[in-house]
Amino acid sequence: MDPQHFSLDPALYNVPSRDELREYRIWDGHYHGFLTTEDPIQRHREMMFYVERMGIERVISLDAGGTISNPLQSAPHDDAIWNLLEQEQATLSGLAPIDPGYPKESCEKMEKWVRNGPCIGIKYYGSTEAAIPCSHPNNDEIIRLAGELEAVIYIHTWIKIGGSPRYPGGGNNPGESTPMDVAILAERFPDIPLICGHSGGDWELGIPAIRPYENVYLQFDGSDPHSGAVDKAVNELGADRITWGGHGPSRSYSTELSKVLGASIPKADKMKVLGGNFRKLAERIFKAKGLSLQPH
């Protein structure tokens, strides 16, 4: 099946065609093509159909090495994923998940996968065995090393309603960071860029939480598409502080792209959000690794 074949012209429905999407130079900063207990390589191959079809220029996997429950332990497909990150470096990048419950081991993984391996950054998962959020002092060693490597730092955040009485964040998993945790970390490391993932989960609370911290980027990925959310983020944070991710295969590119395409902001700002800002964040480590930021 040809991923570039469409039964109808998207222009008839006033949404961008594949060629127009390509012009946006979209970098998917939240790609879960390897996140499966089955065969991650096969899943990645299947996902590439939709990546190609939706005109995505590059995907950044957040699952390079280990598993979601044990990010610091080697997993059976680690070697295959490592090889793919090298072979497909024109369109595929990787972030290595770490665990702030184990800073020493996390730094060892960063040495292997980032300094001496194919990855361009690190990822904080949504829960940790030791229940340590990103604001905990354990993180300082990790963030210092990431800063030295000029690595991209992606932090999963959510603010889930829960608890008794219910409050924002009361439903979070143990150790699951909130945008407020990111703000605390950002204050300790004002010169190191941090990506606050999932737009904070609840963007209405996440945006003000990180607003004062110029080194924090808000990434729209992995949540329902709320009309007006990107407009609000651009208004409060500026278009230069917003990045984007697709969160496939569990989320649809349509859902995630619509957040930006439906925003009443200039095309130049949409291009920043959909890829330009991520490229700026990754520019130094790409250069250090001899990688190209240009489309293949």
Place this chain on the structure above:
Amino acid sequence: MFNRRKFLCTTLLAAAGSNLPFPKKWHATHYSRHQQKSDDAPFITDTNINLFQWPFRRLKYSQTDLMLAKLRKHRINQAWAGSYEALFHKDLAGVNFRLAEECRERGEGMLIPFGTVNVGWPGWEEELRRCHEQYHMPGIRIYPGYQAFDLDHSDFRSFLQVMTERGMILQIACDMEDARVHHPLIEVRDISMDLLPGLVKAVPELKVQLLYWNHKVGHNLLERLIADTFVVFDTSRIESSGGVGRLIDGNPWFGNPVTIPANRILFGSHVPYFPVEANILKLFESPLTLEQISAIVSDNANHLLDSRL
């Protein structure tokens, strides 16, 4: 200050408005106005939009005229409209009247009102009668999670029976938003849909559509609904990469394989809460045939309306 004079004026205006007739066939007026003949691409019937103010924040396109302009821009020429007021208002007679009036006054021939009743509250039979006989609504949209009744409520079977006798479409809004971002003061009921297949099988003539259904319909329930009933589904919260096409192919990314035939899927945008682009793009993210797209965006909805008559 809202004094007696203002109250009387408001009441009289409402009374005057209510004397104007409501269209007997809401869906018959739109085609000539917005249909173009320059191509074969189907226009879209959006089966899931809501009018008025979302209770928890201002939405970009909640103003009806702005919403309609936005929908038209994306080739949507008919939209089935519920009311956000249905979530928390107790005066459902007022909710349904305002919905019908807004569709008539500002709907530009595109909007079809779907009023609501609360089966758990007194007087639902009369609200239903008004929706059908007075406003000529083709269907009813219920919100069990917000209206706080379960499907095993003693009146629910009667409600389904009356809906069937009146030939109305029943839309069940399973969710309105991700429960993780609810306002902390609001604890929306986590309604189970497990009884639905049995209830619907008892009234096989009833037309039922589920909206924003994915969180409430797991694989097993979905299989039962597909196999045992004629329930149809909107697209609004169908997620995953190429999710619509993979459901049609019986090849979802997660869980057991389950197939929803294309003739059981109807376009629903959940506008103005979701950007309309989300569900438009889904038509292209999956490699759908023209026949499948036509079914999803218009044929299935038209069939549901026509078969009701």
